[in-house]
Amino acid sequence: xxxxxxxxxxxxxxxxxxxxxxxxxxxxxxxxxxxxxxxxxxxxxxxxxxxxxxxxxxxxxxxxxxxxxxxxxxxxxxxxxxxxxxxxxxxxxxxxxxxxxxxxxxxxxxxxxxxxxxxxxxxxxxxxxxxxxxxxxxxxxxxxxxxxxxxxxxxxxxxxxxxxxxxxxxxxxxxxxxxxxxxxxxxxxxxxxxxxxxxxxxxxxxxxxxxxxxxxxxxxxxxxxxxxxxxxxxxxxxxxxxxxxxxxxxxxxxxxxxxxxxxxxxxxxxxx
Numbered sequence: 001x002x003x004x005x006x007x008x009x010x011x012x013x014x015x016x017x018x019x020x021x022x023x024x025x026x027x028x029x030x031x032x033x034x035x036x037x038x039x040x041x042x043x044x045x046x047x048x049x050x051x052x053x054x055x056x057x058x059x060x061x062x063x064x065x066x067x068x069x070x071x072x073x074x075x076x077x078x079x080x081x082x083x084x085x086x087x088x089x090x091x092x093x094x095x096x097x098x099x100x101x102x103x104x105x106x107x108x109x110x111x112x113x114x115x116x117x118x119x120x121x122x123x124x125x126x127x128x129x130x131x132x133x134x135x136x137x138x139x140x141x142x143x144x145x146x147x148x149x150x151x152x153x154x155x156x157x158x159x160x161x162x163x164x165x166x167x168x169x170x171x172x173x174x175x176x177x178x179x180x181x182x183x184x185x186x187x188x189x190x191x192x193x194x195x196x197x198x199x200x201x202x203x204x205x206x207x208x209x210x211x212x213x214x215x216x217x218x219x220x221x222x223x224x225x226x227x228x229x230x231x232x233x234x235x236x237x238x239x240x241x242x243x244x245x246x247x248x249x250x251x252x253x254x255x256x257x258x259x260x261x262x263x264x265x266x267x268x269x270x271x272x
Contacts, residue, residue: 040069111179111252112154117245119159120220120227124241129170129222130163131202133186134252135177138213144175147186154181163220173205173217188217193233206230216251 025034047062111134123130133143148169152158154176162184163170172185190201191208199207206217211233219228219235227244228237231251239247 040073043069111176113245113248113252115154115156116159116176116218117248119156120218120244121241122156122160123163123220124225124227127222127225128160128163128165128220129202130159130218130220131173131188131206132159132218133173133175133188133209134216134218135175135182136214136216136252138215140175140177140213140215143173143186143188143209144183147172147175147183149183150181152181154179191233199235203228203230203235207233207235210234216248218248 043062044066047059047066050059050062116132120130120132133140158181159174161167162174162181169184173188174184175182175186188205189208189212190204191211193207193211195204195207200221200223202219202221206219206228207230209215210217210230214232217230219230220226221228226237227239227241228235229239229247229251230236236247
């Protein structure tokens, strides 16, 4: 009995499958999906064993279950699949050639953060919860469409009125883009990562959006009045109100620096 032939293509095949399984695991981490996957693998192994033992009736039944199970998987794993594909789509920002093909050179105006931070300080003192999203480079249209369009100027009084406890738009997030309030009462994706139990829904939603996009999210806790800035899945909590404007500008200025670097790189490539 000779050895099973093993070529470089076989090695590459195994490596790609391992990488795919790792990506799937990362996408399902923190959810109930791994337990469901274990159950599916067990059913499949039983089916393989039944086929090997030539148990035709049971083999046929399990085969039908597995064939129909593909559709069931799409239904069961719909949230995880949507999150996984969305995350892959967001990775296109790492490829400049895709950005040049699909972007339309959108002009980005710097945001006047003073009225926003002043409103957040007022709401912090009054224990009024708030959730404010600042768009940077990634598209947030899916968030804007989940809320109510406003397209209004950013003012201290308007922000406070939106998040007033009895106001119809207070439940949800505000999206700010190009120094304009694009929408209010927006729904954000809640993080599936393990976070401290002390974090409320606002903080979990802020972390969830920052994990999927490069947006900066400002959170005011209704319970404690503490102000936090969330970016890249990381939260900077209990920010001193006196330093809030500087902290927020620093988070937003990083985007301007990244944008300037990418524009310089594209200019050099164009000259070549």
